[in-house]
Amino acid sequence: MITVIALCGLGVEKVVSNEIRKLSGNYRVLESGFGRVRFETDIPGIYRALMALRCADRLLLEMGLFPAADFDALFEGVKAIPWEAWIPAGMGIRVAKVRSNRSKLQGITTIQAMTHKAAADRLCEKYRQARLDETGFQAELRVYVEKDQVSVLLDLSGEPLFKRGYRTEGGAAPLRETTAASLLLLANWRRKFPLYDPFCGSGTIAIEAALYAWDAAPGLGRRFTLSDLIPADAKTEAAVREELLGKVNFERTIRIYGSDSDVRSVSIAKSNIQRAYELAQGKSPGAGIRPEIRLPWLPEFRTVPMKAARLPEGLTGERGFIITNPPYGKRLGEVAEAETIYREMSDMGKQFPLWKLAVITDHPGFESHFGRKADSCRELTNGALDSYFYEYTAL
Template sequence: MNTFVALCAVGAEKILGNELKHLGFQLVQGNTPGRVTFTGNDDALYLSNYSLRTSDRVYIQMAKYEASDFDALFDGCYRINWQDYFKKDVRVIVDKVRSHKSKLNSEHSIQGMIQKAIYKKLGSIWHITTLPESGSECDVRVYLENNIVTILLDTSGEALHKRGYRTDGGIAPLRETTAAVLIQEMMWRRKTALHDPFCGSGTIAIEANLYAHNIAPGLGRHFAYENLAIYNQQRAVEIKKQLAEQIRTDVECRITGSDIDPVAVERAKLNAEHSCVAAGRALQMIGSDAKIERPEFIVSDFSDLEAPYETGLLLCNPPYGERIGDIQEAEMLYTKMANLFTDFKGWNMGIITSQKTFEQCIGKRAVSSKTLKAGNLDTVLYKY
């Protein structure tokens, strides 16, 4: 069994944990904000990266040990069998170091010591004084908390929110992983109608569509583990085929989106098409020509909308006044959004924003709320 660490938005740890348990992984107690540790066999390397909707990255935990000085830091890193994971032309990058409440607090010095230990170990095992570094880059991350060192090896490469279907996110796109978190937070089910009245690049509707059809979000992209010596291409393809067999092509969904901007709507349609084409390629691997239903997008101001069904979920990411417009414009918009309670009577609503005056502007207190870190912003999902 191997130990892995999955990163996520701060506030999404429970949802990510539920995802991991659903995939059959065992959670390790004592997680910190934005990180969930779990164990799994060798297949977990592929299954987690292909399947996780709410995780930003997946790492192999290479070691965890106490180090109150640089000698201990070096020795613990040197003991790791790095030669089992790297090819001889590897270029190792210690891409991030975080130290908290530890005697070793110079992140630059920690970075240098970890890099030195890795290269010294590889050189000793391979009997070379200088590594060529002509191959692929492999990233290592280090956390020090209360003098406990955790060394992680990246298996994802590009962040997992980059599914591969979104060629253009527009001005202020919502991360795909954040959209997936919102869908889970609202406990949406595929039989329930879903509409996003500020669809932008279509992320919420597309993520809902992937979830409804049980399409693993990582089927259409590559991962950093493909550059590691432990990569088993045959096994990765086998797992990909297993996930393709689990795609539901027999479900009927009512997933829609709208936006006042015609360019945004066209962008959303294109991104949705890309997501379904990627799923189609996965289906072809198992000899299926089945098609995936596309979400529908229309050009409309939210104030002109009427609920197409008696019940459903309205889920949206309206402008915050951060990257689009200003705070005053955002607050005016939220005030106008009060009409949605009349136009979509009988529907549940989920609205995410970073503006603390939202409830005051819309004129109604949420039934509950959830604080989430969306990128660099502290946001709140208001549930009605």
């Protein structure tokens, strides 16, 4: 069993833990909190987690966990790690991130340099070379020091896992794909319920909902750094990919809708959903804006301002979900403009009676402008942005 850390946004650790427990294969969740979930699995399990987890931003291998109150202990601890079991000859290393909290070891640059030297010394000794080749691909390391306990981690993802491959054209203030997936699961949305996003932008929430409804693993169309490391197993990777492709089902009826006042954003959303559909089939999609196609299992996107949003045809009397990421004052314009939009959102209950509303925003005063206290509010992070997730059981 191999110990792996799944990094995720603050506030969604429980969602990621549940995702891991539901994966088919050999998994054991050890602990979670502070934006990470620590679990054990095997090589097939790592491949499956890389491809199938919807809400994790990155997977890291726990190479070493040891106490170190000074730099000598740090050096010896890092050098004792069997780097040659994972990093092949000819590959360089880079210490990409260091954090130290409540520990005697301080000085990020010094920790970074000491970790690099210790790992490089071991690899050079094992491969009988004078120095590492740092001109090509470099394995990415991270070091976290907490209460004098050092955790040394090796990246297995490469590009962050929120880069699914379908969003080649970015809209303004995009929501991370992993954050969008987290909102769906936190709101307890299920494919049998209709879903509407009146601020769809480039379509991320609706597209993540479609992937979930299709049982399509979000990482089917991309590669991972694990494939460049020594334990990589091309046959296992291919078998896991085939297994996950076999679960994709486009024949279910889905009722997923998005709209936006911006014509270009809607055009981007229509192109992005086509790419997501191709990725879910195991194809390699291209970039660029595409002519719209209509298929019964694709979400529908329209150019409509939020104030003109209406219940989609055939849904009268049904309960559904509005899950949305309205404009942020700090990122798209003046705060006052965003607050005006929040006030206007209170009228949606007339068009979507009894629908559940779930909103993510960085504005801590959303409730006062919307005019109602939320039934629940969680603090989340969307990348580096601290946000709030407000849920209303019924409009």
